[in-house]
Amino acid sequence: MPANLPPEYFKAEQRYLQAKTLEEKIQATQELIRIAPKHKGTEKLLRMLKQRLAKLRRELEERERRRGGGGPSFAVKKEGCAQVALVGLPNSGKSTLLRKLTNARPEVADYPFTTRFPVPGMMDYEDVQVQLVEIPSIVEGSSWGRGLGAQPLSAARNADVIALVLDTSSHPLQQLEILVKELEESGVRLNRSPPKVTIERREE
Numbered sequence: 001m002p003a004n005l006p007p008e009y010f011k012a013e014q015r016y017l018q019a020k021t022l023e024e025k026i027q028a029t030q031e032l033i034r035i036a037p038k039h040k041g042t043e044k045l046l047r048m049l050k051q052r053l054a055k056l057r058r059e060l061e062e063r064e065r066r067r068g069g070g071g072p073s074f075a076v077k078k079e080g081c082a083q084v085a086l087v088g089l090p091n092s093g094k095s096t097l098l099r100k101l102t103n104a105r106p107e108v109a110d111y112p113f114t115t116r117f118p119v120p121g122m123m124d125y126e127d128v129q130v131q132l133v134e135i136p137s138i139v140e141g142s143s144w145g146r147g148l149g150a151q152p153l154s155a156a157r158n159a160d161v162i163a164l165v166l167d168t169s170s171h172p173l174q175q176l177e178i179l180v181k182e183l184e185e186s187g188v189r190l191n192r193s194p195p196k197v198t199i200e201r202r203e204e
Contacts, residue, residue, distance in 0.1 A: 009035045022060045029053045050144045054186045057150040074155040076118045080129035085156040088165035090137040098134045140178045143185040153186040
């Protein structure tokens with residue numbers, strides 16, 4: 001199926017090519033995603049644009065991190081034997097689970113996005129301590145700016161383990177599909193071993 005892209009798309013693409021800053025490139029890519037038709041013929045294009053947007057956002061986050069800007073951070077220092085990120089949609093029970101398993105006391109409410117920054121807590125498991133971190137809620141489209149944007153996904157990326165929290169009373173399989181898709185589009189591959197890295201020392 002042909003993509004049949006409208007003239008506005010090519011104008012936005014030109015703005016992307018002329019962009020000089022990360023912010024301008026992010027804005028232009030968001031516009032491309034918004035303008036592009038949503039059908040079978042544009043699936044690969046949209047996937048590529050979303051991956052590009054996620055990459056640009058990661059670059060922007062890394063730049064801001066290096067600058068050491070003020071305000072709350074999405075980075076959580078690791079403690080204990082492992083860091084487990086609790087990832088879920090709004091009102092899936094992440095805060096309640098964290099309160100029950102750890103000493104953390106996140107706010108619990110019946111409205112979405114109660115948690116706006118990662119909340120850590122320590123859980124005793126046998127003879128070790130495990131750090132649980134509630135990640136702010138993910139929504140469909142988080143990887144390209146919806147909801148709280150891609151920053152929660154970047155916090156999950158740094159964890160040793162990702163635990164998906166589902167509300168079993170409301171279409172859990174659909175929730176699972178959204179979470180896996182958003183994580184993958186931001187560069188987080190679940191249940192896959194990291195690539196092996198080898199270092200060779202060569203004599204001059």
